[in-house]
Amino acid sequence: MLQILWAAFLLLGAVGGLLRGQAQAVSDAFLDGGKEALEMAFTMAGAMAMWSGVLKIGEKAGLMDALAKRLRPILTFLFPSVPENHPARGYIAANFAANILGLGWAATPAGLLAMESLQTLNKDRTIASNAICMFLVINLSSIQLVSITIPALRSQYGSAAPTEILSLALISTLISTFAGVFAAWLAEKRWKKWI
Amino acid sequence: MDLIGLSSCLVPVTALIFLIYGIYKRVNVYEAFLEGAKEGLQCVVRLLPALVGLFTAVSVLRAGGILDDLGNLLSPLTQWLSIPSEIFSLSLIRLISSSAATSLLCDIFTQYGPDSFAGRCGSVLLCSTESIFYVSSVYLLSVGITKSRHTIPAALFATICGIISAIVLVRLAFGQ
Known part of the structure; x- marks a missing residue:
């Protein structure tokens, strides 16, 4: 594709x-x-090296596993093929958390680590597994809860209420993410043989 | 600007939490940081060929002017739906490049103002969608996956839902 x-x-x-x-x-x-x-x-x-360093501290301290445990129900629902206590869960959780908070530069290194970790569970390394597809679709649907750059841009261009669009953006983000998860889930279930 | 003030705390507070937790768990924090930083840099180097390929494709596509043609071609449809044609162009560009989409949003702000229908729509749209082409290429190429299966169709579906909901929500909330 x-x-x-x-x-x-x-x-x-x-x-x-x-x-x-x-x-x-x-x-x-x-x-x-x-x-x-x-x-x-x-x-x-620079930013990626810095965040990778900070993430490594968190990983060694067990912060990611703790996060993955907190998110266990969601992760099990989205990634049934990833066993509990697998390191991929920690990276996925860190990537989601960074994305939700809008820490883009931290999300990328965590996301790439998650991809590598998910690849260890993948049978054919050239074809995306269900878990990889789901992980990517969630990242591609944008899960950032509150954007800072857009309101800043709006106020720079003289908006009377720069943040007034944030609640709409939040609803729209949730809609697009649910749509993406639903489509990926449906593709896993129904069109296994086709795609 | 409370929100922007609050968000400036996000990076140092996150880093601080990791650092304090690391020290509390008796991790050799500096060594761990260096190890991670090394991996991060290697990662960027590994991504370089993919980035060159991506940026070349996107800049050639934009220079060719096909995106403008497509916008003009579909303008009867966008007019009929009373959607500003800029929003359509913005949706297309959003799929391939974040920075190009941001500069187009600035053009919309200059032309119509940030509090116009197009300005609000564009703002919500950029918040709720992602540059699919760029992000998926980086992630897939970094681990050598060539067959992405249903990733792109599902992500496109999510983006289309994001675009439609942005337009509908702005219309519901502000009229026009």
Whole structure:
């Protein structure tokens, strides 16, 4: 799916640009992409290293296992194939907690650790397991309860009530997450053979 | 801005909780931190090729102008639903890039104001959705998964529900 999307993006962009006579813009875009990626990696590296370090302290102190125990009913419902006391549960719990609080840079390292840990339970490492699909869908549906960047942006542009959209955003976030979990759950149950 | 003040405490308070708990449990906190930081940096290096691929694809797609064409093509539909066409473009761009979506939201704020229908809708939309293409690529490529099965369809369904609910909720709460 992703390979197809990736190739389609490049093809559509290149063909569209050439047809519109914007070869220069497309050419620049090809060369700029890598630069932007490296700039992104540079910004991300420091924060990710710092959070990974903090998470490691928590892991060694048993904080993640404690969190996973607290969330046991939810984790068992969402990830029935991940046994209790498996380290993946701790990483998943840490990723969810960081996402909910809006600590994006902390969510990524915890999420990547969760992926690696879920891979140890996976039979075929090139195909996503049910647990991996569910974990990704929850991350992709956005579970951040309160956004800070959007109200800050709104007040910067002179909004009379920058935070008035937060309750709507919370409801909308919950709807999209439930929809995602439901779709993933349904796909696990019904369309096992098809997809 | 109580909320923003409160949220600035989040990072130091979280780090502090981890640190104090680590010391309480007699973990060698500095060594643990360095070990984790090393893993974090290795992780970024491992993600680099994927990031280059992603950013190239997204920037070429945007430079080609296909997204604008798609927005124009579907403008009769968005007009009929009385949804500003910018919200449609924003939804599309949101799927592929967070930073591009944020700058488009700023354009909407400048053009219509943050307290307009489009401004409110865009704000809720960006809060309740995620850049699917970017996040899923990073996570899947980091562990070498090539077949993502129902991940993308289910995530797209979640995003569409997020977009629709954002529009409906703003309309219910503020009229228009």
